[in-house]
Amino acid sequence: MHVLTVLDHPDPASFSAAAAQRFMQGAQAAGHSVELADLHAEGFDPRWSKADIAGQGSGADLADIAVEQARIARADAICLVFPLFWWGMPAMTKGWVDRVWNWGWAYDQLDDPERSLQKTRSGVLLIPAGARSDKMETQGYLAALETAWTAGTFGFFGFSPRRLEVLNGSTGSLARREALLERSYQTGFTLPPPHPSK
Numbered sequence: 001m002h003v004l005t006v007l008d009h010p011d012p013a014s015f016s017a018a019a020a021q022r023f024m025q026g027a028q029a030a031g032h033s034v035e036l037a038d039l040h041a042e043g044f045d046p047r048w049s050k051a052d053i054a055g056q057g058s059g060a061d062l063a064d065i066a067v068e069q070a071r072i073a074r075a076d077a078i079c080l081v082f083p084l085f086w087w088g089m090p091a092m093t094k095g096w097v098d099r100v101w102n103w104g105w106a107y108d109q110l111d112d113p114e115r116s117l118q119k120t121r122s123g124v125l126l127i128p129a130g131a132r133s134d135k136m137e138t139q140g141y142l143a144a145l146e147t148a149w150t151a152g153t154f155g156f157f158g159f160s161p162r163r164l165e166v167l168n169g170s171t172g173s174l175a176r177r178e179a180l181l182e183r184s185y186q187t188g189f190t191l192p193p194p195h196p197s198k
């Protein structure tokens with residue numbers, strides 16, 4: 001498979017950047033080709049604008065969006081790597097999702113998350129998070145993210161299967177972080193092929 005990894009972090013020395021690298025190493029070890037979209041390094045503009053509204057669904061997307069869509073078109077699997085910010089996506093990823101996966105290109109049915117205009121792609125969210133996993137479970141945050149992202153958003157984009165890997169304790173000890181990086185590698189190494197859920 002050809003695997004696109006989309007990284008959202010301004011610091012190349014960050015844990016998120018390391019997780020993306022280890023994920024890609026795992027994918028390569030499994031025989032896949034890899035490609036990195038480093039949104040901060042590339043200066044992607046996450047601001048949804050009037051030009052986006054005019055372009056969406058017209059087949060005449062803005063130049064920066066066309067570049068992102070071409071990368072997606074090449075991919076059989078997509079991994080988004082971003083740190084959990086206030087139980088959601090940082091602004092860069094949010095803007096990339098809002099602008100690139102637009103109405104008329106990614107989806108047009110608004111009522112069925114299993115229907116996308118895009119071909120089926122294997123999808124992974126690799127999410128470093130400061131919080132402990134038990135806290136995220138007992139307080140309902142994990143279920144909320146599963147609902148919003150796994151049951152919702154990423155079905156509209158044709159991600160199937162879709163997998164949410166929260167890397168809890170990303171700000172913890174060296175040993176903890178190394179274990180999480182090994183999990184990132186294994187996530188790449190065991191990436192499932194795309195298969196429609198229906």
Ligand SMILES: Cc1cc2nc3c(=O)[nH]c(=O)nc-3n(C[C@H](O)[C@H](O)[C@H](O)COP(=O)(O)O)c2cc1C
Nearest residue numbers: 014015016017083084085086087128129130131170
């Ligand atoms: C603005 C901001 C908001 C954050 N919100 C959350 C949060 O809601 N839940 C959580 O577990 N961690 C939260 N964190 C912690 C980050 O997820 C953590 O710092 C990050 O995963 C560390 O990875 P990095 O070194 O790649 O930045 C937040 C951090 C920042 C800077």
